[in-house]
Amino acid sequence: MTSGDKAAAADVQSGTAGEDAGTGQAVVAAWNALGPLMDLVTPMALRVAATLRLADFMPDDGAGEGAAIGDLAERAGADPDALARMLRHLVQHGVFTEKGPGQFAVNETAALLRTGQPAALWLDLDGFGGRMDLAFTGLAHTVRTGEPAWEQVFGQPFWAYLDANPAISASFDATMAVDAGNAAVADGYDWTTVRHVADIGGGTGTLIAEVLRRNPHLRGTLADLPETAGRARQYLAGLGLDGRCEIIGQSFFSPLPPGADAYLLSRVIHDWDDAAATAILRRCAEAAGSTGRVLVIESTAAAGDPAAFAEMNLRMLVLAGGRERTIDDYSALAADAGLQVTVVHDITERHVIIECVPI
């Protein structure tokens, strides 16, 4: 909706067309707030620009001429007219510049879409980030039924879909490995009383690598599904940490290797509903025995970013039927799994480590 449309709509809505300036301004302000939230054109255009890697094929804005639309279309495998229309829309929103007719360049905002940038990964419609966005086309189904939209949109539940689509699974793992706040977790806990740490659902190993690197006295175990465990094996070997970390490809719904002093569950529990989350915690509690502890790393409602919490709470439901939780919620789950929360460590503005021991 253009600003002219919004003003006209505001006049109609207010029924005053300027006679009651106060009401009219309030409606315009309301439209100004709602309009940008309604738009699906720009978010989709951004995603297509990232998916086609357009920013990779253009020079920087300051560097002479832009890239000609014909060349761009050829390199991106796109229709020149359609591509130009989409780019001109993005230019109007401050992404890319048009230096001369049909000559496009990358400004600072568009540079964030270049390959290797986190935004390029998140926005790629052929990767996990894009699938996650498209799952939201099923949001009405989720809201009506309380069920994850993923299965309705893609025909299989989330984890089964990843298992059946290795490229999306690899993209999911890569996305999880980006900016996971691992350094803050590794620094945010006193590891001196731990000798053996197990990272359950540990992904490709980026967290346990940080923990092991900073604490040479520690040895580790990482457990994740076989495909992901394979990627963790490669990653840890690349860092020379494979000698200090055993990697196990298994489900965390099966009995876990016993005997570690600390079992980490980082961003795992929020993927699951209460019954599954309790089952995972119970497996950790069994493996921890009477002397181990379980460290749950999550964001919570109290952790200082209510907007991020609300968004993630919805995402978890739409994707896999999971949920974000409060400390009280985690305490209740822990109790059902035979654990009690002893300390909550605030590690970043958004994340906490919830330390649990057997009851």
Ligand SMILES: C[S@@+](CC[C@H](N)C(=O)[O-])C[C@H]1O[C@@H](n2cnc3c(N)ncnc32)[C@H](O)[C@@H]1O
């Ligand atoms: C949201 S990711 C978090 C990864 C990592 N802990 C982190 O903080 O970046 C959830 C992890 O749970 C793993 N996972 C999902 N289902 C699993 C299962 N049944 N058994 C073991 N791991 C599983 C996924 O492969 C993924 O690595």
